[in-house]
Amino acid sequence: xEEKPFTTSSYREFLESGKIMANRCRSCGNVHxxxxxxxxxxxxxxxxWMEIRGRGTLQAFTVIHVPPxxxxxxxxxxxxxxxxxxxxxxxxxxxxxKRGEDIDIxxxxxAIIVREGDGxxxxxxxx
Amino acid sequence: MGLFRNVxxxxxxxxxxHNRIHAGKTGRDLFVEAVLEAVDSVDKGxxxxxxxxxxIGNYSSDCFEGQGHxxxxxxxxxxxxxxxxxxxxxxCASSGVAINMxxxxxxxGAYDLVIVGGFExxxxxxxxxxxxxxxxxxxxxxxxxxxxTFPGLYAAIATAHFKRYGSSWEELAxxxxxxHRNGALNEKAHFQSDIMETARRLGERHNMTFKxxxxxxxxxxxxxxxxxxxLFDCCxxxxxxSALVIASSDIAKKxxxxxxxxxxxxxxxxxxxxHNREELTELRATRIAASQAxxxxxxxxxxxxxxxxxxxxTIAEVLAVEDLGFFPKGQGGKxxxxxxxxxxxxxxxxxxxxxxxxxxxxxxxxxxxAYEMFKQLRGEAGRRQVDDAEIGLTQNVGASGAxxxxxxxxx
Ligand SMILES: [Zn+2]
Numbered sequence: 337x338e339e340k341p342f343t344t345s346s347y348r349e350f351l352e353s354g355k356i357m358a359n360r361c362r363s364c365g366n367v368h369x370x371x372x373x374x375x376x377x378x379x380x381x382x383x384x385w386m387e388i389r390g391r392g393t394l395q396a397f398t399v400i401h402v403p404p405x406x407x408x409x410x411x412x413x414x415x416x417x418x419x420x421x422x423x424x425x426x427x428x429x430x431x432x433x434k435r436g437e438d439i440d441i442x443x444x445x446x447a448i449i450v451r452e453g454d455g456x457x458x459x460x461x462x463x
Numbered sequence: 464m465g466l467f468r469n470v471x472x473x474x475x476x477x478x479x480x481h482n483r484i485h486a487g488k489t490g491r492d493l494f495v496e497a498v499l500e501a502v503d504s505v506d507k508g509x510x511x512x513x514x515x516x517x518x519i520g521n522y523s524s525d526c527f528e529g530q531g532h533x534x535x536x537x538x539x540x541x542x543x544x545x546x547x548x549x550x551x552x553x554x555c556a557s558s559g560v561a562i563n564m565x566x567x568x569x570x571x572g573a574y575d576l577v578i579v580g581g582f583e584x585x586x587x588x589x590x591x592x593x594x595x596x597x598x599x600x601x602x603x604x605x606x607x608x609x610x611x612t613f614p615g616l617y618a619a620i621a622t623a624h625f626k627r628y629g630s631s632w633e634e635l636a637x638x639x640x641x642x643h644r645n646g647a648l649n650e651k652a653h654f655q656s657d658i659m660e661t662a663r664r665l666g667e668r669h670n671m672t673f674k675x676x677x678x679x680x681x682x683x684x685x686x687x688x689x690x691x692x693x694l695f696d697c698c699x700x701x702x703x704x705s706a707l708v709i710a711s712s713d714i715a716k717k718x719x720x721x722x723x724x725x726x727x728x729x730x731x732x733x734x735x736x737x738h739n740r741e742e743l744t745e746l747r748a749t750r751i752a753a754s755q756a757x758x759x760x761x762x763x764x765x766x767x768x769x770x771x772x773x774x775x776x777t778i779a780e781v782l783a784v785e786d787l788g789f790f791p792k793g794q795g796g797k798x799x800x801x802x803x804x805x806x807x808x809x810x811x812x813x814x815x816x817x818x819x820x821x822x823x824x825x826x827x828x829x830x831x832x833a834y835e836m837f838k839q840l841r842g843e844a845g846r847r848q849v850d851d852a853e854i855g856l857t858q859n860v861g862a863s864g865a866x867x868x869x870x871x872x873x874x
Contacts, residue, residue, distance in 0.1 A: 344604060370605055376734070396743050398618035399690035400610055404595040407610055412687075415610040417619060417738045425738040429609045436690030441626045457609055 342371045342383055351449055351456045356388040358424060369424035390447030392420035394462070399436040418445045418460050428458040466570040466759075471715040471722035472872070474509060474708035475837040476500025477830075480653045480822030482586050485702040490524050490533065490584040491540045493704035497580055497827075498541060501706040506719040509708060511541060515574040517548040518565040520558025520581030521826035526596040527585050541578070554600035555775060557581055558705065559829025559859025559868035563728050569711050576714075580706030581831075583824035593700050597825070600862040602736040614697055616737050616863040617776040618689035623743040624778060625691070627793070632691050634796025635777035636680050639695045641805055642774060642813050646820025648806075648847040653701045653822030696777040701822030705830035707837070723840050726762070726854070727871040729755025735865050748867035749786035749858060760871040762854060764788035767871070769810070769839060769849045771832035773860035774817040783858050784812060787869070811849045814839065829859035829868065836872040 340346040342359050347370050350357040359371035363380035369388060374381055397416030400407070407413070414433035419425045428447065433439055445460040476497045478485070485493060502511050519537055524530045538548035551561040558581025565579035585593055597613045598606075606616070624630050639658065646652035647660075656664075662679035666672050673679040685693045708718075715722035729752035734740050740747070757763055764787060772783035781795035789810050790798045798804050804812040815821050815835045818828060836855040838844040844852075855872045 376739075396619035396623040396737075398611075398615045398622065398692075399687070400612060400615050401687045401689065402590070402594065402612065402614070403610070404598050404607070404612055405591045406595070408591060410610075412690075413610055415615060415619075417743070427606050427609050427611060427736065427738045436622075436687075441622060455608065459609070 340385070342373045344370070347371055348456065354449060356390055356447060356449070356458070358386045358388050358422065359383045360386045367423040369420070369426050386422070388420055388422050390420070392418040392445055394439065394441055394443050394445050395419045395425055396441065397430060397439055399434065414439065416460070426458060428460045431459050431461050433462070467572060468570055469712035469724060470566045470569045470709055471712050471724045472707050472833060472837050473710050473715050473718040473722050474501045474505035475706070475834040476504055477651055477705035477827070477834045478703045479651045480701040480703035480824055480827070482653065482699060482701055485584070488584070488702070490521070490528055490530065490582050491536060493584060493702060494519070494537055494580065494582040494706070495540055497582070497704035497706040498578060501580070501708050505708055507717065509718055511543070514543060514546065514576050514578045514708070516546055516568060516577045517541070517543060518551060518561040518568070518577065518579040519548065520551050520561040520829055522552060522554055522557050522583060522600070523596055524584065526599070527583065527587060553866045554861035555773070555823070555825040555828055556859045556861035556866045556868050557826045557829065559832070559857065559870070560730060560866065562707070562829060562833055562870060563730055563868055565709055566725050566728060569709060575711045577709050578706060579709055579830060580704065581826040581829060582704035583826040584702050585700050585824055586702050590700065605736050612689060613862070614689040614692055614776060617778050618692045619737065620743055620782070620863070621691055621778040624781065627744050630781065630793060630796045633677070634781065634800050635696055636677060637800040638774065638777040638780045638796065639680070639819060640676050641799055642817040642819040645806060645814050645847055646816025649815050649821060652816045652820050653699055654816070654820045658695065692776055692778070698775050698818040698823040701824045703822060703824035703827045703831070705827045705834050707830055707833055721841050721874065723837050723872050723874060725870055726873045727756040727758070727760030728869065729753060729759070730868045733865050737863050745786050745792070746782050746860065746864035746867060748864055749783060749860070749869070752867045752869040753787050753858070756869040756871045760873070762871060766854055767856045768852045768854050769814060770812055770856040770858065771815065771817070771835050772812055772858045774813060774819050775823060775860070777819065779860065780812065780817065787856065787858060806847060806849060814844065814847045814849055829857070832857035832859060833870065833872070840872055840874050
C-alpha cells in the first residue's frame with residue numbers, strides 16, 4: 337500500500353495528513369501502533385502499513401493535577417490508554433474531562449489529531 | 464543458571480534521604496559520604512583502596528546537576544583511579560541493576576572486591592522541572608507529549624487494577640499509613656513521622672482536626688497529584704546516596720563473620736510504553752525477574768521473610784507483592800489493610816519505610832534496599848528489626864516497569 341519505512345518520521349508524516357497508521361506483521365498478524373521495524377511477537381521483519389479508524393474503548397486513565405513544565409496551566413487534564421478496534425492500544429489526551437469521577441474504564445472513545453504548540457498530539461473524545 | 468562463584472555483601476552505608484538537609488551538597492559529596500560509611504561498616508576493617516572496581520547507579524545527574532560522565536568523576540573523588548568505574552542508567556532501577564553487574568563482575572573471577580552503589584541529587588530543580596526530568600524515563604515520543612507524568616502512568620495502572628479486581632484507594636491508603644509508620648522508626652528516612660502526627664501538625668496550621676488517618680488522607684490537605692493518586696500515594700523527591708562493599712565468598716569472611724550473601728538475582732525488561740502491555744494490572748518484568756532470582760537462590764515466595772519493594776507510588780507496592788508471589792492477584796492492597804505486611808505481620812514489606820517514607824533519590828534506591836537487607840539479616844535494624852529475618856528480597860523498578868531487578872539475600 338505505502339512504501340514509507342516503518343519509522344517515527346513516517347508515522348508523523350501520516351499524522352500530518354490526518355491518518356493514524358499502524359503496521360501489521362505479515363508472519364503472525366500482530367498489529368503495532370506506533371509502527372515499528374521488528375515484530376515484538378515473532379521477530380518478523382516483513383511488515384505492511386495498516387490504517388487505524390481511531391475508535392476504541394478506554395482501558396485506563398488518570399487526571400493530572402501536577403503537570404510537567406510543558407503542560408503547565410492546562411491542569412487538571414485527563415489522559416489515558418485506549419484499546420482500538422484493530423487490536424493495539426495507544427496513549428492520548430482525553431478532551432473535555434476535568435474530574436476522574438466523570439469517566440470510567442470501558443467507555444467508547446474516538447481519536448482526533450490535534451495540532452498544539454510543540455507538534456501533533458493524539459487525543460480522544462469520549463462518545 | 465548458576466554462578467561461577469558466590470558473592471557477599473560485607474559492608475553497607477547510606478546517607479539520610481532528604482529534600483533539604485543536603486542543600487548545598489553535590490552528588491559527589493553524597494556518594495563519597497555513603498561509600499565511606501560502607502567502608503567503615505566492615506567489621507574486621509577494610510581499606511577503600513582494596514576495592515578493584517566501582518559500579519554506580521545514577522539516573523540523570525546530567526539533567527539534575529549538569530554533570531555527566533559521573534563514573535570516572537566518582538573514581539577520582541574516591542581516590543580510586545585508575546580502577547575501572549562504570550555508570551549504570553536504568554531509571555529508578557539504576558543501582559539495583561548496578562548490583563547485578565557488580566555481582567557478575569565478581570562471580571566471573573574478574574574482581575574479588577567491588578564498590579557498588581548509587582546516588583541522585585534531585586532537589587536543585589523545582590518539582591515541575593524534576594517531574595519533567597523523571598518523565599524522560601517514560602516514552603518521550605508517545606507518552607510524555609500526551610500528558611503522562613510518572614505518577615500519571617501509575618495512576619492509570621491503579622484505575623485498571625481497581626476495575627479488574629475491585630481493589631480500592633482505601634487499600635492504597637493503608638500502604639501509605641504502614642510505610643510512614645515504618646519510616647518513623649528509621650533514622651535514615653526522609654519522613655520520620657507517622658501520618659497521624661503529620662495530620663495533627665498540618666491540621667494545626669490549617670485549623671483542622673482529624674479523627675483518624677483516613678479522614679486526613681481524604682481531606683484537601685492531601686490533594687490529587689494524578690487521579691486517583693493523591694500526594695500521600697507518591698514518594699517524595701529526595702537527595703541521597705547508598706553504597707555496598709561486595710566480595711567473593713572465598714574472601715568474605717576475612718572482612719566479617721556475618722556476610723550477607725546475594726543468593727539469587729534476576730532482571731527483565733518489558734514494553735517501554737505502558738500502552739503496549741498486554742496486561743496493565745501487573746508488571747510482567749517483576750514476575751520474570753523474580754522467577755530467575757528464586758530459581759538461582761533455590762527458594763520460593765513462601766521462603767522469603769521480608770522484602771523491600773519499589774513503592775514509588777502506593778499502587779506499585781500492590782503490584783509488587785502480587786507479582787512477586789507473596790499474595791494472589793487482586794489481594795495485595797487488602798494484605799496491607801489487614802496488617803499482613805506490617806512489621807509484625809506474616810510478610811513485612813518495606814520495613815525501612817519504603818520509597819514512600821524513606822525517600823527516593825532514584826539512582827540510590829536499589830542499593831539502599833540492599834542496605835536494608837544487610838541490616839535486617841544481620842539483626843542490626845534497631846527499632847524496625849523484623850523477627851527471625853533470614854531470607855530477604857528486594858525489587859527495584861525502572862519507570863513504569865520496563866526494567867525490573869530482583870535480588871534474594873540470605874545469611
Ligand atoms: Zn509477528
